[in-house]
Amino acid sequence: MNNNNHSILEEQQANWFTKHFVVSHYLLNRMIVLSINVLLLTFLVVMNTQQEISAAKEYVQGNLNQIKKSIISLAYRNERYARTFSKQITRLQASQTSALVDVHYYPELNEFGFNRNIYASNLLNGSLIGAGKPTDEIKKETNFFPFLDDLWSQQHQNSIKYNYYYISHTSKYFYLSTKYSVSDFNTRKHFFSTSLYTHYRSDTNKQYQNKEGFYFTAPYTDYITHEKVITLKSPVYKDQQVIGDIGVDIPIASLRRAITLPRNFKAYLTLFFNNKAEDSQINVLQGSKTALGPYLTMKVDIDDQNAICAHLSILFFLSVVMQNIIIGLMIIFLLNYMYSLLKKYRFQKNHFQLEAFSDSLTGLFNRRIMEKILPKLINEYQDKKIAISIIIIDANDFKTINDTYGHDIGDKALTHIANNISHLSRKADIGIRLGGDEFCLILPQCTLDKAKKMANRLSIAISNSRFCEHKVHTSITVGCVEVATNESLSYALNRADNVLYQNKKNKNLLNI
Numbered sequence: 001m002n003n004n005n006h007s008i009l010e011e012q013q014a015n016w017f018t019k020h021f022v023v024s025h026y027l028l029n030r031m032i033v034l035s036i037n038v039l040l041l042t043f044l045v046v047m048n049t050q051q052e053i054s055a056a057k058e059y060v061q062g063n064l065n066q067i068k069k070s071i072i073s074l075a076y077r078n079e080r081y082a083r084t085f086s087k088q089i090t091r092l093q094a095s096q097t098s099a100l101v102d103v104h105y106y107p108e109l110n111e112f113g114f115n116r117n118i119y120a121s122n123l124l125n126g127s128l129i130g131a132g133k134p135t136d137e138i139k140k141e142t143n144f145f146p147f148l149d150d151l152w153s154q155q156h157q158n159s160i161k162y163n164y165y166y167i168s169h170t171s172k173y174f175y176l177s178t179k180y181s182v183s184d185f186n187t188r189k190h191f192f193s194t195s196l197y198t199h200y201r202s203d204t205n206k207q208y209q210n211k212e213g214f215y216f217t218a219p220y221t222d223y224i225t226h227e228k229v230i231t232l233k234s235p236v237y238k239d240q241q242v243i244g245d246i247g248v249d250i251p252i253a254s255l256r257r258a259i260t261l262p263r264n265f266k267a268y269l270t271l272f273f274n275n276k277a278e279d280s281q282i283n284v285l286q287g288s289k290t291a292l293g294p295y296l297t298m299k300v301d302i303d304d305q306n307a308i309c310a311h312l313s314i315l316f317f318l319s320v321v322m323q324n325i326i327i328g329l330m331i332i333f334l335l336n337y338m339y340s341l342l343k344k345y346r347f348q349k350n351h352f353q354l355e356a357f358s359d360s361l362t363g364l365f366n367r368r369i370m371e372k373i374l375p376k377l378i379n380e381y382q383d384k385k386i387a388i389s390i391i392i393i394d395a396n397d398f399k400t401i402n403d404t405y406g407h408d409i410g411d412k413a414l415t416h417i418a419n420n421i422s423h424l425s426r427k428a429d430i431g432i433r434l435g436g437d438e439f440c441l442i443l444p445q446c447t448l449d450k451a452k453k454m455a456n457r458l459s460i461a462i463s464n465s466r467f468c469e470h471k472v473h474t475s476i477t478v479g480c481v482e483v484a485t486n487e488s489l490s491y492a493l494n495r496a497d498n499v500l501y502q503n504k505k506n507k508n509l510l511n512i
Contacts, residue, residue, distance in 0.1 A: 037332050037336070040328075040332060040335075041325070041328045041329065041332055044324065044327075044328040044331065044332075045321060045324045045325055045328050048320075048324040048327070048328075049317065049320060049321050049324055052317065052320045052324070053296075053317060056265075056296075056312060056316065056317075057296065057298060057312075059261065059265075060261070060269065060298050060310050060312060061298055061300070063258065063259050063260060063261060063310075064298060064299070064300040064308045064310060065300055066258055066260075067160070067255055067258045067259075067300070067308050068300050068301075068302055068308060070160045070258060071160070071232070071250065071302060072302070074160070074162060074232055074248050074250070075214045075216070075232045075248075076213075076214070078164075078214055078232050078233075078234050078246055078247070078248050079213040079214045079234045081148075081151045081152075081164075081234070081246050082214075082234035082235060082236050082245075082246040083234075084151065085144075085147065085148065085151070085166070085236055085246060086236050086237045086238065088144065088147050089144060089236070089238050089243075090238060090239075097140050097143045098140065099139035099140060099142055099143075100124075100142040100143045100145070100146070101114060101122050101123070101124055101142050102114065102119070102122070103128065103134040103138060103139050103142065104119070105133055105134060110131065110132060110133075111129065111130065111131055111132070112128070112130050112131075112132070112133060112134040112138070112173075113127065113128040113129040113130055113173070114127070114128050115127045115128075124142075124145050124146065124149060125149040125152075125153070125177070126145060126148065126149060126152075126175050126176050126177050126178075127174075127175070127176045127178065128142070128145070128173060128174070128175050128176075129173060129174045129176065130171070130172055130173030130174070131172055131173075131191065131192055132172070135171070137171060138171045138173060141168070141171065145175055148164075148166055148175060148177075148246075149177075151164075152164045152177045160250055160254050160255060160257065160258055161250070161251055161254035161257065162248050162249065162250050162251075162254070163176065163177055163178045163248070163249045164176075164177035164246070164247070164248055165177060165178075165246070165247050165248075165249065166236070166244060166245070166246050166247075167244050167245050167247065168243065168244040169201060169203060169242065169243060169244050169245070170243050170244070172192045191223055194223070196220065196223060200217050200220075200231065200233065201245070202215070202233055202234075202235040202242060202245050203235065203242035213234060214232055214233060214234045215232075215233055215303075216230060216231070216232055216233075216302060216303055216305065216306050217230060217231040217232075217233065218230070218275035218277060218278040218280050218305070218306070219252055219273050219275060219280055219282040222249060222251075225249075225251075227251045227252070227253065228251065228252040228253070228282050229249045229250060229251050229252060230249075230250050230252065230273060230306070231247050231248065231249050231250070232247060232248040232250070233245045233246070233247040234246050234247075252273055252282050252283075252284055253284070255271070255273070255284045255308075256271075256284055256285055259271065259284075259285060265316070266285060266287060267287050268287050268312055268313040268315055268316035268319075269285060269287045269310060269311070269312055269313075269316075270283065270285060270286055270287050270295075270310065270311040270313075271283070271284040271285035271308070271309070271310050272284055272285075272308075272309055272310075273306065273307075273308060273309075274306070274307050274308075274309050275305055275306050276304075276305050276306075276307075277305045284308075287313065294314045295311040295312055295313045295314060296311070296312040296314070296317075297309065297310070297311055297312075298310045298312070356368060357369050357372070357373070359418075359433040361411060361414060361415065361418075361433075362414060362415055362417075362418030362433050363418060363422070364418050364421065364422070364431040364432055364433045364439070365430060365431065365432045365433070366432070366433060367432070367433075367434055367435060369430070369432060370432070370489065370493075374430070374442065374489055375488075375489050377430075377444075378442075378483060378489050381444055381445075382483070382485065382486065386444060386445055387445060387446060387447050387482060387483075388442065388443065388444055388445075388446065388482070388483040389442075389443040389446045389447065389448055389450070389451035389480060389481065389482045389483070390440065390441070390442055390443070390451075390480070390481050390482075390483065390492055390493065390496045391440065391441040391443065391451055391454065391455050391458075391478050391479070391480050391496070392434075392438070392439075392440055392478060392479040392480075392493070392496040392497055392499070392500045393417070393421070393438070393439040393440065393441065393455075393458070393476050393477075393478050394437060394438050394439075394476060394477050394478075394500055394504065395413065395414070395417060395437035395438075395474055395475075395476055396474065396475045396476060396477055397474070397475075398410065398413065398414075398436075398437035398474070401413055401472060401474065405468075405470060405472060409468055409470065409472065412467050412468050413437075413467060413468075413472070413474045414433075414437060415467070416462065416465070416467035416474065417437075417439060417462055417474065417476060418431070418433065418439070420458060420461045420462050420465075421439060421441055421458065423461075424454070424457055424458055424461060425441060425443075425454075426443075428444045428445065429441060429442065429443050429444070430442040440493070440496075441454070441458075447482060448480060448481070448482040451480045451481075451482065452480050455478040455480050458476065458478070459475065459476055459478065462474060462475060462476055463475040463476075477500060477503050477504050478500065478503065479496045479497065479498070479499030479500030479501070479502075479503055480496065480499065481495045481496045481499060
């Protein structure tokens with residue numbers, strides 16, 4: 001099939017998008033495809049990265065809120081224990097009771113106390129630690145401790161490790177929920193005279209006297225365990241006077257257990273506990289990759305002085321971006337591969353369609369185009385008031401050539417006519433082999449006078465040139481008509497056939 005006819009058929013088969021948006025120039029087409037791929041990749045990476053940043057912030061913020069929720073839950077529970085214990089002390093007058101358990105004195109340490117790990121006969125769950133010799137008042141107060149054991153034995157679902165204690169300001173002792181080992185059973189007798197004890201007492205520190213129910217201390221090093229801890233304290237009252245505090249020690253290190261982030265996520269995260277009043281900061285989690293580059297900051301306030309803060313390194317998002325680029329490239333590769341398969345399928349489909357509309361000998365269209373393509377095309381031209389002419393072409397003495405020189409020479413004669421039709425016609429013209437030695441040429445934007453001139457050129461070109469090694473010439477007879485307004489293709493072809501018949505009869509090639 002010649003190139004003109006090929007392009008006409010493609011134009012008829014092209015959809016609206018192809019006609020308006022597909023660029024035929026190869027280099028420009030590739031640049032547009034490449035630009036679309038880059039824009040698509042950028043869009044995918046940006047959208048995915050924004051989602052990752054939002055998800056990461058929500059993920060970390062959720063962990064911080066979970067830590068706060070656990071701490072606040074402990075604080076409210078501790079406040080309830082202090083109120084309950086204050087009421088119990090009022091009901092149980094220590095002066096009217098005898099000692100519940102033995103309180104041991106350690107002269108070499110100048111300390112007193114008991115520990116179930118040391119004294120198996122002691123049925124209390126906690127440990128008592130105090131400075132100096134135990135007084136009778138202290139021994140009688142051991143009757144309060146079972147009540148504390150009952151309070152503290154109420155286990156709660158909590159991911160944070162914690163230890164309860166009661167500290168008596170009047171009698172200078174600790175009652176601890178934890179069973180400390182022998183090596184830890186040592187308060188260092190000067191504790192109750194240290195600034196650490198004085199600073200965090202609820203009855204003497206003005207910062208905590210205004211707190212209702214409970215308060216948080218700044219992070220400090222525990223006197224007994226030597227761990228970095230934050231303490232929740234609630235005052236215990238007797239006769240409207242503060243006589244002690246019930247507290248909960250939360251080791252800072254234990255807050256790591258409340259972090260449910262994946263291991264690779266933690267590598268980019270720094271988590272720390274911050275106290276505004278004392279301008280102190282204690283690391284909970286130190287990511288190995290947070291020291292490099294900027295970071296994203298998140299914070300959850302525990303109270304007006306303490307906060308849990310997090311720094312998420314920008315390196316985390318860079319790693320996410322690289323992953324998104326790889327994923328985006330894979331998606332684009334897959335899309336391009338699918339597009340290439342679709343393009344290949346469409347090419348094959350068009351190729352088969354072209355073969356179906358093509359005459360295998362001459363390369364012109366065959367009669368099928370008269371049914372599928374031309375009626376619609378002619379209607380479009382008529383709607384636009386564009387003139388259309390038709391030339392019917394018939395080879396002269398074709399049977400004589402076949403009988404004299406054989407069918408091979410006859411085929412060459414037909415090919416010779418078709419080649420001249422293709423060579424002399426315009427890109428918009430449509431050449432058709434109607435069958436046997438009969439051809440047709442559709443001429444859009446062409447009046448009858450121009451069609452006659454075209455037919456004359458064809459006749460001269462075909463008859464004045466040789467097409468084989470024999471001294472054989474062929475000629476044609478034509479019939480030209482201009483399609484009238486609202487005239488159908490079949491009717492116009494019949495008129496052209498009639499003109500051709502008259503020209504055959506009169507041996508006048510261009511007579512109408």
